[in-house]
Each structure stands twice: as C-alpha cells, then as structure tokens.
Amino acid sequence: xxxxxxxxxxxxxxxxxxxxxxxxxxxxxxxxxxxxxxxxxxxxxxxxxxxxxxxxxxxxxxxxxxxxxxxxxxxxxxxxxxxxxxxxxxxxxxxxxxxxxxxxxxxxxxxxxxxxxxxxxxxxxxxxxxxxxxxxxxxxxxxxxxxxxxxxxxxxxxxxxxxxxxxxxxxxxxxxxxxxxxxxxxxxxxxxxxxxxxxxxxxxxxxxxxxxxxxxxxxxxxxxxxxxxxxxxxxxxxxxxxxxxxxxxxxxxxxxxxxxxxxxxxxxxxxxxxxxxxxxxxxxxxxxxxxxx
Amino acid sequence: xxxxxxxxxxxxxxxxxxxxxxxxxxxxxxxxxxxxxxxxxxxxxxxxxxxxxxxxxxxxxxxxxxxxxxxxxxxxxxxxxxxxxxxxxxxxxxxxxxxxxxxxxxxxxxxxxxxxxxxxxxxxxxxxxxxxxxxxxxxxxxxxxxxxxxxxxxxxxxxxxxxxxxxxxxxxxxxxxxxxxxxxxxxxxxxxxxxxxxxxxxxxxxxxxxxxxxxxxxxxxxxxxxxxxxxxxxxxxxxxxxxxxxxxxxxxxxxxxxxxxxxxxxxxxxxxxxxxxxxxxxxxxxxxx
Numbered sequence: 001x002x003x004x005x006x007x008x009x010x011x012x013x014x015x016x017x018x019x020x021x022x023x024x025x026x027x028x029x030x031x032x033x034x035x036x037x038x039x040x041x042x043x044x045x046x047x048x049x050x051x052x053x054x055x056x057x058x059x060x061x062x063x064x065x066x067x068x069x070x071x072x073x074x075x076x077x078x079x080x081x082x083x084x085x086x087x088x089x090x091x092x093x094x095x096x097x098x099x100x101x102x103x104x105x106x107x108x109x110x111x112x113x114x115x116x117x118x119x120x121x122x123x124x125x126x127x128x129x130x131x132x133x134x135x136x137x138x139x140x141x142x143x144x145x146x147x148x149x150x151x152x153x154x155x156x157x158x159x160x161x162x163x164x165x166x167x168x169x170x171x172x173x174x175x176x177x178x179x180x181x182x183x184x185x186x187x188x189x190x191x192x193x194x195x196x197x198x199x200x201x202x203x204x205x206x207x208x209x210x211x212x213x214x215x216x217x218x219x220x221x222x223x224x225x226x227x228x229x230x231x232x233x234x235x236x237x238x239x240x241x242x243x244x245x246x247x248x249x250x251x252x253x254x255x256x257x258x259x260x261x262x263x264x265x266x267x268x269x270x271x272x273x274x275x276x277x278x279x280x281x282x283x284x285x286x287x288x289x290x291x292x293x
Numbered sequence: 294x295x296x297x298x299x300x301x302x303x304x305x306x307x308x309x310x311x312x313x314x315x316x317x318x319x320x321x322x323x324x325x326x327x328x329x330x331x332x333x334x335x336x337x338x339x340x341x342x343x344x345x346x347x348x349x350x351x352x353x354x355x356x357x358x359x360x361x362x363x364x365x366x367x368x369x370x371x372x373x374x375x376x377x378x379x380x381x382x383x384x385x386x387x388x389x390x391x392x393x394x395x396x397x398x399x400x401x402x403x404x405x406x407x408x409x410x411x412x413x414x415x416x417x418x419x420x421x422x423x424x425x426x427x428x429x430x431x432x433x434x435x436x437x438x439x440x441x442x443x444x445x446x447x448x449x450x451x452x453x454x455x456x457x458x459x460x461x462x463x464x465x466x467x468x469x470x471x472x473x474x475x476x477x478x479x480x481x482x483x484x485x486x487x488x489x490x491x492x493x494x495x496x497x498x499x500x501x502x503x504x505x506x507x508x509x510x511x512x513x514x515x516x517x518x519x520x521x522x523x524x525x526x527x528x529x530x531x532x533x534x535x536x537x538x539x540x541x542x543x544x545x546x547x548x549x550x551x552x553x554x555x556x557x558x559x560x561x562x563x564x565x566x567x568x569x570x571x572x573x574x575x576x577x578x579x580x581x582x
Contacts, residue, residue, distance in 0.1 A: 028394035029402055032387040036409050036466070039459045043424025044416075050427050096329050099322040108326075118565050119333060124525045125542050126557035130336045133343035133554045140339040140346075166336065169329070227417030230527035234543055244419045251426055251532055264427060267420035278415045 050264035062265035071262065074241040075269055078226055081157065081242065085164040086221040090214060092165070093172020100173070101180040113177065116170035123167050123224075128234035131163045155236045163231060168221045175220060179213035219281035226274060243270055337558075344555040356555040363552060369541035375453060376537060377523035380461040381516045384469050387462070388515075392473050393504065396482050410470035413463050422532045425460060429533070451535060460529045461522065468518040476511015517567050524560065 054061055065071065100112045134141050135154045142148050153159060183206060191201040207214075229244040238245050243266060250263035344356040360366060395402045413421070429449065448455040482504070489503045505512065527539040536544065538560075546553035 026394065026399050026402065029391035029399060029406070032391040033405075033409075035387055036463065039463050040412065040421075043421060043428050046427040046431060047420065047424035095325050099325040103322065114568070115333070118561075118568050121521060121525070121564060121568070122561055124527050125539050126525070126560050129542070129546065129554045129557040130340040130561075133550075134336040134339035140342045141335070166333070223414070227419065229419050230531075230539070233527075233531075234546070244417070247419050247423060248532055251423055263423055267423040270417055270420050271415070274415055274417055
C-alpha cells in the first residue's frame with residue numbers, strides 16, 4: 001500500500017502519453033502471423049504452383065488428369081465414403097445423444113460424454129489395428145463367428161465405413177448433446193399444451209431448431225472421413241480407391257515420370273471439395289450458436 | 294442395460310404427459326444405449342483378447358511385455374515425446390501473445406486469427422504434406438548456392454526433424470486457439486493486465502506472473518491436446534519419411550501383429566489418461582473459483 005503513493009505520479013504521464021498498454025499492439029501477433037505465413041503459405045503456394053505447372057510451364061493438364069480414370073474413381077470413392085459415414089454417423093449419433101440427454105442418470109451422461117471425447121480422438125493407426133484384431137481376416141470375431149466363410153471382409157468399402165463410424169458417432173454425440181440440451185422443456189410443454197403430438201413437436205419445433213447443429217455435425221464428420229488417411233492406409237492399403245491413398249501413392253514416387261504433379265493436382269481437388277463443404281459449416285455454426293446460448 | 298430401461302421410463306412420461314402418448318416409444322433408449330455399448334466395447338474387448346490369446350500357447354501377456362524390449366520402441370517414443378514438447382513450446386509461445394494482443398490492443402485482428410486457426414481444419418493434412426514435400430524437394434535444387442540450402446537440410450535431420458515440429462504447430466493451431474480462447478474468456482484479461490501495468494510490471498512480468506497463472510487450465514488443455522495430436526499423428530511423419538511412434542507401430546505390425554495391437558491399446562489408454570487428467574484439471578479449477 002505504501003508503494004502506491006510514490007509510484008502513481010510516475011505512472012500517470014506514461015498512461016496518458018503513449019497509450020502504454022497498446023504499445024505491443026500488432027507486434028505481439030506478428031511472430032504467429034509470420035510463422036503461419038511461412039509454414040502454411042509456402043507449402044500452399046508450392047502446391048498451387050505445382051498443380052498448375054508441368055515441366056516449368058503453366059498448364060491445366062495435371063488438373064485434367066486428376067479428374068480422369070483411376071484418380072476420378074478415387075476422388076468419387078472418398079466422397080461416397082465420407083457422405084455415407086457423415087449421414088449415418090449423424091443419424092446414429094443424434095439418437096445416442098438424445099438417449100443420453102433424456103436419461104435421468106447423471107453418471108451415464110458423464111460416462112458417455114467422457115467416452116465420446118476419447119473415442120472421437122481415437123483415429124489413425126491404433127483404430128485400424130483394433131478393428132483388424134476384431135473383424136480382420138484372423139480377427140477374434142471373424143474366427144469366433146465364422147464370418148470369413150460367410151464372405152465377410154473388413155478390407156472393403158463397407159468395412160472402412162464401419163470403422164470410420166467408430167470415431168464419427170462419438171464426434172456427433174459431442175456436437176449434438178449441447179444442441180439437445182438447448183431444446184427447452186417449455187417448448188415441448190407449449191407444443192403439448194396446444195395439442196401437438198410427439199411427431200408434430202419434432203417435425204415443427206425440434207428438428208428445425210436442431211438443423212444447424214445437425215448440418216454442422218454432418219459437415220464435421222464429412223471432413224473427418226474425407227481427410228482420414230492413417231486408418232485407411234493401415235487397414236486396406238490400396239484395396240479401396242480413396243483420394244488420400246492415391247495422393248500418398250503418388251507422393252512416394254509410385255507414379256509415371258513427368259506426372260509427379262498429379263499428386264498436387266489431386267490435393268488441390270481435395271482442398272476444393274473440403275473447402276466447399278466447410279463453407280457451408282461456418283455460417284451454420286454461427287446460426288446454431290444463437291440458439292445454444 | 295436391462296435394468297436400466299424400466300427405471301428410465303418415468304422420465305419419458307414427464308409430468309406434463311397426462312395423455313401418455315409416448316408410450317409406443319417405450320424402451321428405445323435402452324435399445325440405443327445397448328447397441329451403442331456393444332458397438333463401442335466389442336472392438337476394445339476383442340483387441341484385448343487378440344493380444345492375450347496365443348493360438349498355440351493360450352493365455353499370455355507376452356505381447357505387452359515385449360513392447361518395451363522391441364527394437365525401435367524407445368527411440369521412436371522418445372522422438373515423439375521430444376517433438377511433442379517442442380511443438381507445445383513453440384505453439385504456446387507464438388499463440389499466447391497473439392491472442393492477448395487480439396483481446397487487448399488489436400481486436401481487428403480477431404477475424405484474421407480465426408481464419409488462420411480454422412484453415413488447418415479445412416485443409417486435409419495429406420495435402421499439407423504434399424505442399425511441404427514439394428518445398429523440401431524444390432529447396433535443394435534451387436537454393437544450392439545460398440545459405441538456405443543448409444537450413445533446408447537441417448530441418449530434415451532424422452534425429453530431430455524440425456520440419457515435423459513446424460507442421461505440427463500448424464496442425465495444432467485450431468485446438469490451441471480454442472482452448473486458449475475459452476481460457477481467456479473466463480478471466481478478465483483487460484483489468485488484470487491494466488492493473489499489473491499500472492503497478493509498474495513489465496510485459497514479461499505481466500505475462501509470466503499474471504496471465505499464465507490465471508490461464509493455467511487453458512494452457513494445460515492446449516498442451517494436452519497438442520500432445521495427443523503429436524503422439525497420434527501418422528500422415529505427415531510417414532509421408533515425409535520419419536519414424537516417430539505412430540509410424541513405428543505400422544512398421545512392426547508386419548512382423549508381430551499381436552504386439553502392434555497391444556501398442557494400439559496402450560496408446561488408447563494413454564490418450565484416455567491424458568483426457569482424464571485434462572478434464573479433472575478443468576473441474577478442479579472450476580470448483581475452486
């Protein structure tokens with residue numbers, strides 16, 4: 001306390017004089033801006049440059065090639081898989097979230113949310129191995145139930161979808177639980193009071209309010225499945241045509257001489273697809289935030 | 294699960310539902326939870342059985358015991374941990390001042406920051422690697438006569454690939470941004486900083502003695518998320534040809550399937566533990582304040 005009186009006169013002119021607090025201003029943000037500019041900007045520029053050049057001259061040949069034949073199949077395969085996973089995961093995740101939200105047991109709710117947090121991050125290689133051990137060719141369930149003879153193969157489109165749902169559904173639960181919590185009981189009571197059936201409540205109140213969160217969740221799941229590489233690489237190798245596997249293949253030199261830049265063109269296609277889908281998400285997120293506050 | 298259904302039912306027929314309309318949806322919750330439980334627990338149990346059940350010798354824990362002696366386990370895990378530590382330090386040192394600046398003096402930078410910290414979510418990691426790989430290949434050809442050449446070579450040192458740290462910092466930005474943003478939102482940064490400045494504290498002092506202690510849980514959660522990200526990251530490391538932990542698991546899976554699954558379970562438990570520590574750290578802080 002005794003310190004204050006001698007200090008105050010010294011500080012005052014400083015405050016008034018140079019907006020002392022504002023001195024660092026933009027400067028404090030500069031290192032980050034420069035870093036991202038270099039670490040993100042330079043590779044992005046190289047990618048763009050490479051995608052549109054072949055042997056030093058400007059061309060769209062790479063792009064054309066990346067949209068033909070096996071490359072197109074892979075791109076479409078990725079989109080199909082991601083749409084399937086996103087829609088299925090969204091529906092199942094929403095039901096699970098609703099089951100948790102309306103449950104009376106707090107412990108159940110906490111347990112499911114914690115598990116979802118972990119499982120939504122359980123991607124990559126370990127996930128692939130867990131499923132291979134379960135339903136792969138010599139997996140525990142495959143042998144135990146004799147699924148191999150029944151024609152089951154995990155290393156297929158449907159197998160991948162099954163595995164991707166393992167981290168997609170928990171992610172959807174994490175997205176939907178706050179949204180469902182935001183559905184006020186009063187709305188349901190008001191609907192009931194006006195004679196609405198449960199179906200009518202969901203049709204005219206519940207689903208419209210949840211739509212932004214639902215669509216946002218679908219977009220997130222799509223992005224996750226679309227960008228996933230590690231799981232697919234560890235699981236199916238190149239059996240299922242996916243764009244990420246094609247890019248990796250081309251990057252590791254498994255491509256005709258003079259076609260190295262096709263990987264970059266494919267990457268460009270991916271960014272365009274992901275960017276278009278994400279462009280839907282950002283405004284939606286803002287809209288749903290309005291209801292959930 | 295069977296015991297769960299009847300006890301839950303009264304909740305469906307909430308006080309308001311005198312008409313007892315939702316009767317036909319009775320029990321759906323139990324079914325959903327049971328199916329979900331089955332789907333999520335079976336692979337975990339099955340992988341565990343897979344690792345302890347040797348077709349010849351029966352029950353054995355060898356797969357787990359072998360992990361620690363396996364060739365390459367220690368170096369790859371150490372490399373991953375080292376990369377994680379470096380990434381955490383760099384990303385926090387870069388992000389924290391920038392986010393303080395956005396809150397205190399340059400609010401107009403906020404949209405810029407948001408875009409920068411969302412980009413890594415939009416751009417799939419594999420396309421990011423494609424770009425980095427191009428730069429690294431292009432570098433030696435065009436920079437041979439300049440000092441940059443040595444830099445390009447140095448960042449790719451297999452003993453400690455700085456290029457991975459750079460890539461991971463970018464990939465971690467969205468998570469760190471969100472963790473720190475909610476942390477900063479929970480405290481009155483402006484008042485604290487102004488008070489400290491008016492009492493004569495220097496900027497480093499403000500940062501280390503005022504902001505950091507108040508932001509501890511936000512910083513912890515940012516660090517844990519980054520740690521989990523780096524430990525699990527496969528795409529970038531594999532395609533740039535380095536061998537941290539996640540790449541090592543795939544390498545050994547060819548020779549020892551049971552052990553690779555055991556390592557997968559091990560890494561899941563590790564993530565679980567990290568998140569548990571994270572969530573308890575968060576609640577402790579909340580209950581204290």
